[in-house]
Amino acid sequence: MIIDKRDICALLDAIGRDEQVYVPGSVAGVTQFVEHEPGVEPLLDVRTTKVPPKELLFPKAERLYRWKTHEGHLSIEQADVASRPFTVFGMRPCDVASVERLDQVFLTKGYVDEFYQARRQAATLVALACERTDPTCFCDSMGGSPTRAPGADVVLRDRGDSYRAQAQTERGQRALDAWRAAAPDAVRDDEPGEAPDAGDDARVTCSLTVDMDGVAQAMPGLYESPMWDDIADTCVTCGTCTFVCPTCYCFDISQDTRAAEGSRYRCWDSCMFVTYTQMAGGHNPRADKAPRVRQRFMHKLSYFFDRYGENLCVGCGRCIADCPAGVDITRVIDRVGAEAAAMRGEVAVDG
Amino acid sequence: MTANLTQQIRDRARDLLQSGTVSCFIAWEPARFEHWRTPVTIESPDEVDRIVVDEWCDQLIAKYALQRRGDGRIGMVARGCESRAVERLVADRQVSRQDVYLVGVGCTGMLDRDGGAPLKKCEECQRRNPVTYDEMVGETVEEPRPYRFGEVDRIESMEPEQRRAFFDRMFSQCAMCFACRNVCPACNCRSCFADAERVGWLEKDFGLDASRYWGLMRAFHTGDRCIECGECERACPMGLPLMTLMHKQVRDIDRLFGPYEGGGLSDAGPDPLRSYRTDDVEEFM
Structure with a gap:
């Protein structure tokens, strides 16, 4: 058509x-x-x-149910x-x-x-x-x-x-x-005899490229790498990357309570936020920036791959464009590749 | 900014790190694309060649000092905005002045990495030269002190309904990402009310009530401490004109309690909204 x-x-x-x-x-x-x-x-x-x-x-926020108490009945x-x-x-x-x-x-x-x-x-x-x-x-x-x-x-x-x-x-x-x-x-209607067009990967390409070969597999071995401290040094742990990301799906469940009635809703959450892993007893396993930064990239590039066989990053580039601190997931991917090569004992050769 | 500024700063950073004067040096390095910069904290004299200081360094770097507290003296490049941010952090007892070593530079304003236009925050800048520094690199620059209340004038001239619509529209686009807070040197609370564990301080439903409440609370809380660096507005992924509220407060403080130029200036005196005098203006009562 x-x-x-x-x-x-x-x-x-x-x-x-x-x-x-x-x-x-x-x-x-x-x-x-x-x-x-x-x-x-x-x-x-x-x-x-x-x-x-x-x-x-x-949706950013979605009501799950409403509740009301009236004369002792819920x-x-x-x-x-x-x-x-x-x-x-x-x-x-x-x-x-x-x-x-x-x-x-x-x-x-x-x-x-x-x-x-x-x-x-x-x-x-x-x-x-x-x-x-x-x-x-x-x-x-x-x-x-x-x-x-x-x-x-x-x-x-x-x-x-x-x-x-x-x-x-x-x-x-x-x-x-x-x-x-x-x-x-x-x-x-289409012109008579016009063949279906399945797209052509060679006709339109992205100038920005990364090598994803082995990245998902290499990342668990880099869990303790100092690279996360370096990235966290720059990251301001705002939620921009997670909220402009088309695949970030983490949510919290919160509530709106008004005296005898209220509602529960689920709402987008961000692994960049300190509150994301805050536990009721006060412990926070990701109280520091570096574990939060690591979690986001691990999830995007490794954990999701393990579970579903695909990366949780689709390469839209929104997080790169919008990060106020210039954190760039493609530079993280490059760094993972380089660190993994170094761990395998390969020497990077220029040219 | 002079062409060899990068080299001069690299040389100073190397000397300061080598001599042990500073334990780290905060500046910028190139990012992936031409004219894109990202803050960097250098710890070794061998790494100083990563540093670049030019007209594309769009981020304010002073707040990164907070995550280096206790590690020894922190070196950094200080333009007018960084120096005012440091003054702010010192006044708020977040760092002491001798915890930081400021290599001052006169700044002629930063340019937008994607088009080369002057950044709005730099076009409104009142202090291009550092207000405090430990040493200067290069010459001081002219201070044009441009008029920065044009948008405030425009909004003040609106009818109340029109003004309400303006701010509702603005806050309706808020992503609740807290980038404004996280880059703001005046937002240095150890724990923000927005992160309060008890449910209900700030609704998480991304509604207009929540974003408007967030925006206004943050604006008031930083009102008499705002250094007018414009980082909140630059960082906001949704392009909210956040500085309208800050500029409005600066001018109101000047008119009601003046003379007042903004936060982070050594000669600004006590913070006007947190000091009390019996003869304070009460025109709203």
Whole structure:
């Protein structure tokens, strides 16, 4: 299916009549996924939005249940887990890859998170393949590709004045059928005989590359390495990297208590925060910065790999761009590689 | 900043480390991309060639001294902002002045690593030269003392509803990442109220009430100690115009209790919001 760029807004208006559509937009200068408003052009030229689309599936805060006591009787009201169908339009391949990681966490290994599952099943993911990359992009070093988004229901590819939409799942095919029905003037069929475009890893590449070979395996051996003290020296342990990360999924459960009623909710947490591992008795196993910094990189690059066979970093580069102290996960990866080589007794040779 | 400043600082850092005057030296080193810098703490004279000091050193490094307390004297490069931060830390009893050794440099302002435009915090800077130092490298620079209350004027001229909307919109984008606090030299509490174990001091629901409460509490708590370095605003990943609240307080303090130029200046006198006089202004009562 072909969609002329000038008709994108009309198509989104039409999809938006039946369900919520989220598109890249800007609020107070912060690029993020926003609900499409009729007539408002989405910012499809933005590559990675400042805020990832993670919260559409895994909200920053989500009520689990409400409670109330009345004349000595406690009543509990479960939160509604149902979600109405919605479309996320214009996700970059790294962000689609991040959803695949979240799926692993919230839907596999015998654990199903019903809140996540309800949103996930309601979501149609429409990817927008990248024609260019940012200097901080390194998805193709992390098992991804700027031009492919295998986890998406539909993938859009830029053809200059138009996008070509291809369904990759049954849900995606149903979406294209629905678009055709809802906005027949905004879409047209592919040119006759036009072959499916599966993306081309060689056509668009990231200038930033890292060598991930052996990194996940080497990291446990570097648990006591002084490199974590060095990185922690620079890190200010704010939560920026974890909150702009499309795959960081750690949460806390907190409560809002008002006299005889209240609610419990889960909310994003950050392993960078000192409170993250604070225990009731006062002990904190990660009271110092270095163990917290180590935990984040261990989780991204080793622990998750052990459990799921993939890295928890998709190479979107947001943490690199936004870290106020200039901490850079790709430099950490380089350092892990160098330390591991040194431990194996290999001598690094320049040139 | 002069072209050979990096070399001069490296030479001084090497001497200071070699002679044992300092146990470490805080500066910047190049990061992965051209014009990107990251703070570095050098401990060995053999490592000083990692240091770079130029117009791309966007982070304020003074607060890194706190994590080196007790290890011996801490050396660092001190521009106007670092020197004011040290004054702040000394006034707050976080370090004593002789715990740090300041290699002062006159600063003509930092540039944005991605476009080369002057950083906003530097365009508003009131002290480009260090207000305290142990030695100077290079010449002092002119002090243009630019007007920094333009945004405050604009917000003050708004109708109350408009102003409310401005701040609600601003705080609605807060990520609650606490980068503002963690880079702020005036935020030096050992334990922040936002990290209080008891549930309920600060809601964790990322709602507007929580972020507005956080932002205002932090602004008030640092109000008469803010050194106007602008690091909170630079560090904020969401681009919140946090300095509007700080500049507003500096000017209010000047008008109500003045003369007052801002925190971290040796000649600023007692901190105005934490000293009490019976003839204090009470126009809000």
